[in-house]
Amino acid sequence: MGAGEVASLLRRRMSASPQIAPLIRFGQVLLRTFPGLFYCLVLLSGCSDSRNHISQGKHPEQESNYQSQAYKGKMEPDDGQWIRPAKDLASTRYSSLDQINTGNAKTLKLAWTFSTGLVRGHEAAPLVVNNTMYLVTPWPNLLYALDLTKPGAPVKWTFDPQPAPESQGVACCDVVNRGAAYAAGKIFYNTLDDYTVAVDANTGKLVWKMRLGDIHKGETMTMAPLVVKDKVIVGNSGGEFGVRGWVTALDVNSGKIVWRAYSTGPDSDVLIGPNFKPFYAQDRGKDLGVSSWPPDAWKIGGGTMWGWMSYDPDLNLLYHGTANPGPWNPDVRPGDNKWTAGIFARNPDTGEARWYYQYNPHDLYDYDGINENVLLDLPINGQTRKVLINAERNGHMYVIDRTSGEVLSANPYGYVNTATGVDLKTGITQAVEEKKPRFGAVVREICPAAPGAKDWQPMAFSPRTGLLYVPHNNLCMDMEGVDANYIAGTPYVAANVRMYAGPGGHAGEFTAWDPVAGKEVWKIKDRFPVWSGALATAGDVVFFGTLDGWFKAVDAHNGSELWQFKCGSGIIGQPISYRGPDGKQYIAIFSGVGGWAGAIVAGRLDARDPTAALGFANAMKDLPQYTTKGGTLYVFTLP
Amino acid sequence: MKIHLILSTVLLLVLVACTRETRDFQQPAALSEPASGVHMSELHPGGAPVPKPITNPFESNAYGVSEGKRLYESYNCVGCHAHGGGGIGPPLIDLKWIYGAEPANVYATIVEGRPNGMPSFRGKIPENQVWEIVAYVRSLSGQLSKDVSGGREDHMYGKKAESSTPKENPKISRPLGNPVPEHKQ
Numbered sequence: 028m029g030a031g032e033v034a035s036l037l038r039r040r041m042s043a044s045p046q047i048a049p050l051i052r053f054g055q056v057l058l059r060t061f062p063g064l065f066y067c068l069v070l071l072s073g074c075s076d077s078r079n080h081i082s083q084g085k086h087p088e089q090e091s092n093y094q095s096q097a098y099k100g101k102m103e104p105d106d107g108q109w110i111r112p113a114k115d116l117a118s119t120r121y122s123s124l125d126q127i128n129t130g131n132a133k134t135l136k137l138a139w140t141f142s143t144g145l146v147r148g149h150e151a152a153p154l155v156v157n158n159t160m161y162l163v164t165p166w167p168n169l170l171y172a173l174d175l176t177k178p179g180a181p182v183k184w185t186f187d188p189q190p191a192p193e194s195q196g197v198a199c200c201d202v203v204n205r206g207a208a209y210a211a212g213k214i215f216y217n218t219l220d221d222y223t224v225a226v227d228a229n230t231g232k233l234v235w236k237m238r239l240g241d242i243h244k245g246e247t248m249t250m251a252p253l254v255v256k257d258k259v260i261v262g263n264s265g266g267e268f269g270v271r272g273w274v275t276a277l278d279v280n281s282g283k284i285v286w287r288a289y290s291t292g293p294d295s296d297v298l299i300g301p302n303f304k305p306f307y308a309q310d311r312g313k314d315l316g317v318s319s320w321p322p323d324a325w326k327i328g329g330g331t332m333w334g335w336m337s338y339d340p341d342l343n344l345l346y347h348g349t350a351n352p353g354p355w356n357p358d359v360r361p362g363d364n365k366w367t368a369g370i371f372a373r374n375p376d377t378g379e380a381r382w383y384y385q386y387n388p389h390d391l392y393d394y395d396g397i398n399e400n401v402l403l404d405l406p407i408n409g410q411t412r413k414v415l416i417n418a419e420r421n422g423h424m425y426v427i428d429r430t431s432g433e434v435l436s437a438n439p440y441g442y443v444n445t446a447t448g449v450d451l452k453t454g455i456t457q458a459v460e461e462k463k464p465r466f467g468a469v470v471r472e473i474c475p476a477a478p479g480a481k482d483w484q485p486m487a488f489s490p491r492t493g494l495l496y497v498p499h500n501n502l503c504m505d506m507e508g509v510d511a512n513y514i515a516g517t518p519y520v521a522a523n524v525r526m527y528a529g530p531g532g533h534a535g536e537f538t539a540w541d542p543v544a545g546k547e548v549w550k551i552k553d554r555f556p557v558w559s560g561a562l563a564t565a566g567d568v569v570f571f572g573t574l575d576g577w578f579k580a581v582d583a584h585n586g587s588e589l590w591q592f593k594c595g596s597g598i599i600g601q602p603i604s605y606r607g608p609d610g611k612q613y614i615a616i617f618s619g620v621g622g623w624a625g626a627i628v629a630g631r632l633d634a635r636d637p638t639a640a641l642g643f644a645n646a647m648k649d650l651p652q653y654t655t656k657g658g659t660l661y662v663f664t665l666p
Numbered sequence: 667m668k669i670h671l672i673l674s675t676v677l678l679l680v681l682v683a684c685t686r687e688t689r690d691f692q693q694p695a696a697l698s699e700p701a702s703g704v705h706m707s708e709l710h711p712g713g714a715p716v717p718k719p720i721t722n723p724f725e726s727n728a729y730g731v732s733e734g735k736r737l738y739e740s741y742n743c744v745g746c747h748a749h750g751g752g753g754i755g756p757p758l759i760d761l762k763w764i765y766g767a768e769p770a771n772v773y774a775t776i777v778e779g780r781p782n783g784m785p786s787f788r789g790k791i792p793e794n795q796v797w798e799i800v801a802y803v804r805s806l807s808g809q810l811s812k813d814v815s816g817g818r819e820d821h822m823y824g825k826k827a828e829s830s831t832p833k834e835n836p837k838i839s840r841p842l843g844n845p846v847p848e849h850k851q
Contacts, residue, residue, distance in 0.1 A: 195755060196746070196783020267745070306714025338776060469822060505822060510740070518754070525822045626753065633760050636751025637822050644751055 045469030051297040084444025084474055086530075086540070088175070090546035095584060098490035099411075100404035107606030110153035112206040112251045112560075113485065114603075116338040117402035120487035121563045122362060122604035126612040127665060128566035130405055130464025132589040133582045135663045138613060139179050143169070143658035146357070147629050151206040151484075152560065152601035153660065154214070155615075158229060158608045159183060160213050162660060165196055165621065166202035168218045170226055172264035177609045180662075184231030186224075194220035197516060199267040199641070200623035205483070206251035206601065208259070211279050215259045217248035223261050235282035239263070239275055243516050246270045253336040255345060256373040256627020258285055262332025265643070266350045266395065268402030268563060269519030272330035272367070274347055276378060286338055286378035289350040290330025290366050292317045298378045304384045306432040307454040309363070319363040327513055328360065329353035334397025334483055335413065338375065342430060345375040348396035355393050356508035356521035357465045363388040368396045370417065372432065382432035384454060386419050391464055392445060392506070394420035399485040400429075401495065403418070404482070405543055407435055416542050418486060418497050420479025421456065423449060426542060438545040440538060441480030441499055442529050464522065466508040476504035476526045476622060477641065485601065486540075488565035492583050494548055494641045495540040496569045498557035501529040502646055524642030533644055537561070537571055539586060547585040558624045562614070570614060574625055575653035578616055578661065594618035594661055597625050597654040611664050620650075629656050644654055704770045720768040724801035730813040734802025737795050741787065747786060750806040759806045767809065772800045773795060 039608045092427035103115035105123040114120045127135065143149065149463050155163040160173040160180060171184040198219060207216035213225045213234055221240035226233055239261065240246035245268025252261045258276040266272070277283065280320040288298040293314045305311055312318070317325055330349040337426070352360060352367035369385035386395045400415040407414070422443035426435045426530040437449035447457040462473050481499035488495050504526040511521035528534040535553035540546070555574035562570040567583040574597040580590040597620030607613050621629035626640040627647045637645040667737030705717050738744060750759035761767075765775050776796050779786030791799070805815040 191786075193783055197781075198783060199754065453727075507822065512740050512742060514742050514790075517742035519742075520745055522751075523822055583803050630752060630754075630756065631762075632752040633757035634751060635747045636757070636759060639748045639751025639757065640753045641748075644748075 036177075036584050054646055069398070072347075072656070075391055076355045081623075084442055084530075085447070086442055087438045087440050088438065088545070090541055090544050090548050093541060093544075093548045096493040098403070098493045098541070099406070099490075100413070100490070100643065102490050108157075109153070109155045109603040109605050111154070111253065111637045112208070112601055113337070113399065116255075116337060116340065117487070118337045118399045119181050119401060119486060119490075120561060120601075121489055121565075123565045124604050124612040125503045125565035127564065127568055127580075127583050127614065129568060129589060131569045131665055132566070135580065135590050136666050137591070137592070138664045139660045140658040140662070141171070141173060141180065142169075143619070143660070145619070145658045146656040147434075147658070148201040148203045148599050149617035149619030149623055149658040150203040150599050150601070150622055151617060153615045153617070154207055154209055155603070155605040156209045159228070160615070161207055161209070161228075162617075163204050163207045164658065165191060166198070166219045167206055168204055168216070170207065170214060170216065170231075171189060172228075172231055182228055186226050186231045186233070188218045188222065188224055188236070188348040190218040191242060192223070192240045194247055194654065197242050197265065197268060198247045198249070199265070199518070201621045201626050203249055203599075203622055204251075207368065207505060208252045208254050210254035210259075213279065215252045215254065215279075217250065217261055218254065218297040219247050219249065221248050221263070222248055223248070223252065223259060223282065224628065225259070225279070225282060237277055237282040237284070237286075240270075241592060244268070244270055245516050245519075246628070248333075250333045253338065253345075254279060255338045258375060260331055260345065260375065262347065263356070264331050264333035265272070266329040266331045266333075266353055266517070267355075267520050269327035269329070269353045269513050269582060270331060271328065272332055272349055273327060274332045274378070288371075288373065288378045288380070289316075290326035290332070291315055291320070291328040297380060301375075303382070304431075306384065306428075307453070309388070309453075310365070310383050310385065311371060315363070315365040319365040321360060321362065324360050327353060327519065328364060328367060328543070332397060334395070335399035335485060336401045337402050338430060338531070339402055339413070341385060343374060343376070344372045344381060344429065346370065346372055346400045346402070348398060348400070348417070350395035350397050351390050351393045354511045354519045354521040355524075356466070356511055357389060357391045357464060359511045359521060361389070364390065370396055370427070371430050372429065384427065384432045384434065387421055387423070387456060391458070392421075392473060392475075394479055396420070396481065398481060399486050401486065402429060403488065403542065407543070412520065416495060417464040418481045418495075418499065420475065421446060422475045422480035424540060424542070424545065426545070436545045437642055438495060439480075440540055440547065441536065442474050443480065447473070464506045464508050469505050469507045471505045471522075472503050474529050475500065476502035476646075477506075477524055477644065478526075479648050482556075482623070484558050484599070485560045487561040487563040487569065489567070489583050491565060491567060492539075493541065493543065494559040494583065495542055496563055496571070496583070497538045497540055498559055498561050498570060499536050499538065500556040501531065501534055501536050501552075502556065503529045504642060520641065521615070523638050525637040526646040527644060528643045535574070537581075537586075539583075551581065551586050555647065555653075556624050558599040558622055559616070562602035562604060564604055570602040570616070572600065572602070572616055574599065574647075574650060575618070576618060578602075578618070592661070592663070595659050596620045596657045597628065597650070599625055605663070614663045616661055620654050620656055625650065628654060643647060680723050702768070704768075704774050706742070706766055706771070707761050715754070719768045720770045722797050723798055724798050725769065726814060727801070730798045731801045731805050731810065732803075732816055734800070737791070737799050738802050741791060741850075758803055761807055767804070767807075769797075769800050769804065772803050773797065776800065794836065810835035
């Protein structure tokens, strides 16, 4: 549109509204006299629009001559049970059962179902121990034991921890629970109101419960514990409430707290001592958990641990990430904000930190570092290295030496325009200046968005193909920093966010990733973020579910679809595979939409407000047309 | 006759405009007893008298409503309810109310809290500010007259960002019919 066109437009408007005619006439005269004025105006308005400065983002590299390469490392033996959400301590989510294979998967049939009667997001993985299935529900965190030896798996017992109803108000992203863990005859799990409970696996009676946090400060617990030797290790949630993050180890038999490691504050609180040897210089120094913050900000600085942990028995090291610093608005907290948005290796006996690496120093976008770490021994540059693989929220697939914390590679596995890469010498993420959020200004097209290229939804690894199967997101966002006001027990976010699908227009992806080459092998796109976990099996069948309720079996080699089943509600659970008492292989998955991505349905949010659900509702506007709420477990087997 | 009509209309407008623009820094006395006007059910067994709803003077006052908006943000209501679309708490721009739409209901919600996670702000927010917030909350679902309600927040929108990235045709892996994944051989 040029000045002439504007003038004629103004003329047309003029006849419609005589009241403003004099103004318009003045405008016309101005434009006619100074035609350049129009272009000046356009230029000026362009200045405030960050999209005019877009730098090209990076897409994942695709592997052109992929050769299926069996894994040479060692896998934990599989007894056909499923005693922890991640299956093994290395978090591979791989089942060695192979009755269901690429040839017969298309004949999979529903075996039985179980309704929880709850309508919030069902993120938990079922457990199977001694022919009993254990299910943890979202709040009110019921624990069901189902008898797999009887037809239809009737309820053996139900345990009700009676969590406080108020705790629902301080759970940022739906009242989910990610599952339980079995050890020493007990089921361990966390309640939304901050208790860890131990329940007798046979009788369903409470063995002990321990209160670990305070909902009045905005703390909740949603993660699945990991049992290492004689300790149950748990962490808190509440990064959107200005809580101070921690990881705590409890004695399996008594529930007594053995150690607690905070993610912020002085070294003594973080359990940093003489054996702390981070690989990179920026992580060395005294009390960085205090000095990398404005005064006292570390006390409400976040760094929660609501995600996944892995354990290497040979190195005796526990691996866990730390979540985003608070508030989201980064201008409020100048500094690196240690030890948030990074990963710790700790001695599980004492909690003592061994090394740390910060994925996102001074995190700008709510990129929590709490995704699962898959522990593998991989040939890297001709040498077998003990590594951990982490699909970080920031869009990079990190391969890190798990003995030292050295980053060996970090390639984008989704679309990224917030960083140009990671400097492998210094370990520093190369941030893109024009994508930095600004106080009181909307910065547009930030990719990945706050939930990251991948959120909590755990990936799986198959030793038969050597590939990782990664359920993830393709989301971008607009973000604006606003004033922060800390009121204990209320959100401490200080940002307006609006999300939408990334390049291509689809919001979800399921990627098969070659961790040795650092490249994508195949990819399935989905309309919605793939918010369920993944399961890999020895039959070369990979399972995952979609937010609109399709449970899918795909070929591990090429991603072609073998079978799918439409469940009653969207899927955000974690599929598992087990051997039933009849010797058959079963696949189980929770359906029940919710979580951050599905909150629009579970909480019946109104997407006319693009900032609903911290901006996620905007990207999920049409999800209510595809699915409704309601939790049900589905179990499948071959006929 | 015609003159009278015009005159009285003008007068009326002026009057309306007056309350609209009033900046009342005193707490309205009549509002101190909201509880008597709260009812949570439309059922009144045995024809019991229906309590008369309380009116909130800030609801005809644009300044009060805009103050309510500011306070809604500074007391972090926005963190749980977003700009009305909801999140942890339910949306406030729709017409569904769990605990009632009347000013006294909304007042009680804020001051008393609600069992499934709405905190009680008793003793935290001065009473006249609560009434300003009540006015703003009710304006979100269009319960106030247009001339006092602020416009809908839309600065997060701007140019349709989605359209500035090149559109491909995503292969959606649904429903049946074997969508071909993009695999690179």
